[in-house]
Amino acid sequence: MTVLAVAPLLALTKEERLLLWVGVLVGVLLLGALVIARVDRWRKRQMEAKDDETEHVTSFRELYENGELSKEEYDRVLRRVAERVGAKARPQTVPPAANTQEPAPAPPATEEPPTPPAG
Secondary structure (H helix, E strand, O other), rough: OHHHHHHHHHHHHHHHHHHHHHHHHHHHHHHHHHHHHHHHHHHHHHHHHHHHHHHHHHHHHHHHHHHOOOHHHHHHHHHHHHHHHHOOOOOOOOOOOOHHOOOOOOOOOOOOOOOOOOO
């Protein structure tokens, strides 16, 4: 059987064999591009899932700051989100809403020319 399978390949001219191998190479490259595209899509989907967790924590923090959630409820939510993400759950302290003011900007630094060495 192997002789019969090899016989048609031996009957091909040099140009036909070259064309055959170029076709195989193009097929392998297209298959590789498809695999890379799938992996990239999967990676981006994983990144979006992490972003969603951050948005959830932010929205729960706003509920806590508005007084719609108690401290215990907020801590419970943080622990659950941390378990989902796989991080260690640790108690978070949230500053009171009154202390969420932004610090005043620092005054611009003035540049003084360097003083020449005494001598």
